[in-house]
Amino acid sequence: MSERRVYVDHAATSPILPEVIEVVAETMATLGNPSSLHAAGRQARKLVEESRETVAAAFGAGPSEVVFTSGGTEADNLAVKGLYWSRRAADPRRVRILASAVEHHAVMDTVQWLGDAQGAEVEWLPVDRNGRLDLDAYSAAVRRDPESVALVAVMWANNEVGTVQPMGEITAVAHEHGIPVHSDAVQAAGQVPIDFSASGLDTVTISAHKLGGPIGVGALLVRRDVTLTPVQHGGGQERDVRSGTLDAPSFAGFATAARAATRDVEPHMRRLSRLRDRLADGVTAAVPDAIRNAAGARTLPGIAHFSFPGCTGDSLLLLLDAAGVYCSTGSACSVGVSRPSHVLLAMGIADDVAQASLRFSLGRTSTPEDVDAVIEAIGPAVERARAAGLVDATWKNNR
Amino acid sequence: MRVLAAMSGGVDSAVAAARMVDAGHDVTGVHLALSSNPQSFRSGARGCCTLEDSRDARRAADVMGIPFYIWDLAERFRADVVEDFVAEYAAGRTPNPCLRCNEKIKFSAVLERALALGFDAVCTGHYARILDGPQGRELHRAVDPEKDQSYVLGVLTSEQLAHAIFPLGDTVKTDIRDEAERRGLAVARKPDSHDICFIADGDTAGFLRDQLGEAPGEVVDTSGEVIGEHDGTFGFTIGQRKGLRIGRPAPDGKPRYVLDISPVDRRVTVGSREELAVGEVVGSAPRWCGPAPVGVVECAAQFRAHGEPVPARAELVDDVLTVWFDVAQEGVAPGQAIVLYDGDRVIGSATIDRAHSPMIMNSSRAI
Numbered sequence: 045m046s047e048r049r050v051y052v053d054h055a056a057t058s059p060i061l062p063e064v065i066e067v068v069a070e071t072m073a074t075l076g077n078p079s080s081l082h083a084a085g086r087q088a089r090k091l092v093e094e095s096r097e098t099v100a101a102a103f104g105a106g107p108s109e110v111v112f113t114s115g116g117t118e119a120d121n122l123a124v125k126g127l128y129w130s131r132r133a134a135d136p137r138r139v140r141i142l143a144s145a146v147e148h149h150a151v152m153d154t155v156q157w158l159g160d161a162q163g164a165e166v167e168w169l170p171v172d173r174n175g176r177l178d179l180d181a182y183s184a185a186v187r188r189d190p191e192s193v194a195l196v197a198v199m200w201a202n203n204e205v206g207t208v209q210p211m212g213e214i215t216a217v218a219h220e221h222g223i224p225v226h227s228d229a230v231q232a233a234g235q236v237p238i239d240f241s242a243s244g245l246d247t248v249t250i251s252a253h254k255l256g257g258p259i260g261v262g263a264l265l266v267r268r269d270v271t272l273t274p275v276q277h278g279g280g281q282e283r284d285v286r287s288g289t290l291d292a293p294s295f296a297g298f299a300t301a302a303r304a305a306t307r308d309v310e311p312h313m314r315r316l317s318r319l320r321d322r323l324a325d326g327v328t329a330a331v332p333d334a335i336r337n338a339a340g341a342r343t344l345p346g347i348a349h350f351s352f353p354g355c356t357g358d359s360l361l362l363l364l365d366a367a368g369v370y371c372s373t374g375s376a377c378s379v380g381v382s383r384p385s386h387v388l389l390a391m392g393i394a395d396d397v398a399q400a401s402l403r404f405s406l407g408r409t410s411t412p413e414d415v416d417a418v419i420e421a422i423g424p425a426v427e428r429a430r431a432a433g434l435v436d437a438t439w440k441n442n443r
Numbered sequence: 444m445r446v447l448a449a450m451s452g453g454v455d456s457a458v459a460a461a462r463m464v465d466a467g468h469d470v471t472g473v474h475l476a477l478s479s480n481p482q483s484f485r486s487g488a489r490g491c492c493t494l495e496d497s498r499d500a501r502r503a504a505d506v507m508g509i510p511f512y513i514w515d516l517a518e519r520f521r522a523d524v525v526e527d528f529v530a531e532y533a534a535g536r537t538p539n540p541c542l543r544c545n546e547k548i549k550f551s552a553v554l555e556r557a558l559a560l561g562f563d564a565v566c567t568g569h570y571a572r573i574l575d576g577p578q579g580r581e582l583h584r585a586v587d588p589e590k591d592q593s594y595v596l597g598v599l600t601s602e603q604l605a606h607a608i609f610p611l612g613d614t615v616k617t618d619i620r621d622e623a624e625r626r627g628l629a630v631a632r633k634p635d636s637h638d639i640c641f642i643a644d645g646d647t648a649g650f651l652r653d654q655l656g657e658a659p660g661e662v663v664d665t666s667g668e669v670i671g672e673h674d675g676t677f678g679f680t681i682g683q684r685k686g687l688r689i690g691r692p693a694p695d696g697k698p699r700y701v702l703d704i705s706p707v708d709r710r711v712t713v714g715s716r717e718e719l720a721v722g723e724v725v726g727s728a729p730r731w732c733g734p735a736p737v738g739v740v741e742c743a744a745q746f747r748a749h750g751e752p753v754p755a756r757a758e759l760v761d762d763v764l765t766v767w768f769d770v771a772q773e774g775v776a777p778g779q780a781i782v783l784y785d786g787d788r789v790i791g792s793a794t795i796d797r798a799h800s801p802m803i804m805n806s807s808r809a810i
Contacts, residue, residue: 361512362560366471435556
């Protein structure tokens with residue numbers, strides 16, 4: 045077992061910032077329900093609203109456009125179900141949901157559930173080899189019958205391969221027909237600038253723990269004129285669409301992380317890009333037949349995604365884990381028995397190549413030494429994983 | 444040593460892995476996902492490989508602080524164990540899928556992958572012992588006769604045994620549960636799994652009917668007279684007495700037993716207990732846990748998983764193993780393994796192809 049610990053899985057979760065821990069610990073000791081009218085309540089309320097203003101400013105939104113949630117998954121559920129239900133209630137013809145084929149499960153499974161259980165007509169929008177939305181197919185799908193579209197959902201940037209989507213063009217097409225657009229920006233936030241107002245998007249999901257904030261808190265940015273049907277009912281907090289006692293300390297931690305992650309995002313992007321290129325070049329040099337996925341697209345600066353034909357991602361993960369290198373075969377949510385990623389399959393990558401994939405993701409604490417450790421470990425790991433892959437290939441051939 | 448511990452989610456494999464950790468080895472836990480469509484929870488003690496089992500295995504690995512992964516072997520398990528099981532029943536034989544799983548999955552697919560990944564050995568929670576003998580590693584019965592699983596490991600070759608570790612062979616089961624409790628493993632009191640893991644509800648006949656379809660036929664006595672009907676020959680095993688659905692009693696009033704299963708003409712032959720007697724067994728696909736026997740050897744033979752070993756002589760000629768029982772035996776079913784022992788030591792095994800009555804044995808031996 046290696047003594048080295050190299051964390052190159054920032055896309056799964058990024059280390060919490062020390063100042064966030066400080067703020068959360070300090071504010072947790074403050075008594076008061078932000079909804080109470082007395083002084084203790086008012087003090088908690090002040091913290092909530094300051095946090096709201098900070099998060100809003102970090103992402104170019106107005107404070108009233110920030111709906112705090114328990115994280116990205118809840119925000120995506122609220123956006124997709126909330127938009128679908130409210131749009132369909134206003135006009136029963138609006139039953140179509142257009143969503144990219146590479147969405148995170150929080151969007152994908154929610155959309156699929158609306159299709160399976162709620163009568164929605166689901167259309168998965170194709171992407172190209174680089175994971176970028178096929179704009180022609182998308183426009184055609186909208187224009188086929190715009191009156192029947194309830195919403196469009198396309199993520200800002202993909203969580204596995206990092207491809208950044210052309211959100212401006214996507215939003216423009218939908219808005220020609222008054223169709224709202226939701227975008228999951230969980231992976232993008234903190235790695236590329238997010239300006240909610242300028243984007244024209246109707247709803248955007250942000251999660252704190254990918255920015256150095258706590259796990260269990262996030263926000264849905266909701267334009268002021270957008271109506272959502274609530275998913276979670278109760279005391280009517282958060283614009284009456286997200287009930288539940290307001291978690292002031294978590295919001296404060298989220299705000300601290302959001303401010304830190306967005307105030308220097310441009311130099312951060314440049315630094316990450318350089319590190320990522322060093323990693324990609326080194327991996328390619330160590331394993332010349334490795335395939336860099338989404339290489340032809342604009343991607344998030346911190347993500348490098350590879351397929352290593354002849355290996356399984358599972359074997360590579362085991363070997364790298366033993367060597368003290370922590371990365372991922374895809375999204376950390378698909379734990380257990382591994383299946384080829386729906387993202388890679390949608391990009392037209394073959395099953396066996398998709399199964400042979402690893403995602404390395406860098407963040408604020410990543411160093412050139414981390415990258416060099418990955419480069420050093422990858423060659424021997426691929427060699428061993430290929431030997432293991434041969435065992436199964438031989439069995440298949442003998443059948 | 445780098446040890447890969449196969450962890451089913453049960454108490455045995457958890458303690459086996461923990462003992463390897465204690466011994467100072469670099470242990471990695473692996474749960475084998477053998478079903479492509481696992482059930483969420485175990486129902487009673489039947490079956491295994493549910494999502495609950497995989498969580499139990501993961502939890503045990505976390506408690507002992509070792510890496511843990513799930514390996515998807517569903518495709519190989521289906522091809523090498525389940526399909527073989529169905530095909531054997533379709534051929535009128537009675538397979539042992541646990542033995543096949545050890546041979547083809549745990550100590551083949553898993554072991555080979557483990558060795559390729561740089562592991563030195565695979566450890567499991569089987570109750571059996573590996574001891575060093577004059578001619579290399581030997582497979583021996585466990586000290587707990589109730590739990591001994593050497594029969595289902597009798598298919599392992601010397602090469603496979605060289606990389607296998609069974610840390611529980613020297614301990615009785617009740618002590619393993621106590622040890623699990625002391626180690627803080629939540630699976631300490633989890634019921635043992637039994638029956639066939641891929642038939643979760645325990646209804647083997649129903650499973651086979653789904654796989655093979657109903658194939659009704661006749662139940663006949665040894666004179667050829669039809670005395671009943673059945674839904675498919677796969678519902679029967681040689682020596683079976685219950686569930687024969689014979690309308691009337693035998694002339695002598697004694698119970699009748701399945702003597703022969705013939706899927707081709709869908710015929711099940713029943714007869715008296717005396718007619719069940721077997722003196723000679725012929726087996727193929729022999730596997731030797733050490734050197735193959737030379738000439739006729741005195742040994743003890745066991746021909747079903749929970750059977751008693753009986754004195755016998757065996758001879759291997761051109762990969763065909765012939766075993767002669769000193770005393771005629773009942774319930775010898777083609778498809779089962781016949782495992783040969785020298786005391787507690789497993790010599791090897793073969794798959795039973797044919798069983799002959801003592802009379803045939805005597806006549807053939809007279810030559």
